[in-house]
Amino acid sequence: MYQMRHQCLMTQKTETMILEAAFALFAVKPTATLAEVAKRADVGRATLHRLFKGRDDLMAALAHRAMAELDQAVDQATKDAATYTDGLRLTLKAMIPLAERQLFLANEPVDHMPSVAKELAQQRVELTDLVEAAKHEGSFDNAVPTAWIVQSFEALTYAAWTMVCEGEATPKQASALAWRTLTIGVKGDVK
Structure with a gap:
């Protein structure tokens, strides 16, 4: 039970890091790629794609x-x-x-x-x-x-x-x- 809760909190934290990085990056570079967002959030591209299937998913979440x-x-x-x-x-x-x-x-x-x-x-x-x-x-x-x-x-x-x-x-x-x-x-x- 603890491990599931911990995993959920980590996923929320990672999602928040990605969203904050995307807000900051798109404010200065609207054409930024998902790879650039992942780099700015200090997460791997696979992690970003696990949470957001593509650019539209990320944009909708933002x-x-x-x-x-x-x-x-x-x-x-x-x-x-x-x-x-x-x-x-x-x-x-x-x-x-x-x-x-x-x-x-x-x-x-x-x-x-x-x-x-x-x-x-x-x-x-x-x-x-x-x-x-x-x-x-x-x-x-x-x-x-x-x-x-x-x-x-x-x-x-x-x-x-x-x-x-x-x-x-x-x-x-x-x-x-x-x-x-x-x-x-x-x-x-x-x-």
């Missing part, structure tokens, strides 16, 4: 891991939000430190995988509902289509991740800039 981590971070950050608007702001703030995960989801063609596409679509529905609720609170002009606000939120999130990845802003600075731009734009005071 996408599911990224979405789960993002969901967990957002759920934790927004659990005490007083308003939907505050929840949307806290969502943005929680996502920015996970830039590597979001950049992977934004840059890798994983939406052709049914389980990933379903989860991405669900996340889009949740974001749309949150924006719609914030509109009802008066945070956004009702004349602006919800779809535009959602697209803007996603584009600004991507811009914030890029700033963090390039070392041009901290996650806190980038999320504050993205929120400011989403809610009031980039224009200064007009006299």
Whole structure:
């Protein structure tokens, strides 16, 4: 019994090492091979292929891991939000430190995988509902289509991740800039 449990824990540890190595490697080299991932994870290619049958399996695992981590971070950050608007702001703030995960989801063609596409679509529905609720609170002009606000939120999130990845802003600075731009734009005071 102990040996089976130990083996299971070792497999989970190895899988985590491979996924972390893949996130880091694909962030700088999206065309990296599985052999390069195995080398970066310090495991043999046979070990990688025992856990992931091919590139699509690895990509699906990375996408599911990224979405789960993002969901967990957002759920934790927004659990005490007083308003939907505050929840949307806290969502943005929680996502920015996970830039590597979001950049992977934004840059890798994983939406052709049914389980990933379903989860991405669900996340889009949740974001749309949150924006719609914030509109009802008066945070956004009702004349602006919800779809535009959602697209803007996603584009600004991507811009914030890029700033963090390039070392041009901290996650806190980038999320504050993205929120400011989403809610009031980039224009200064007009006299």
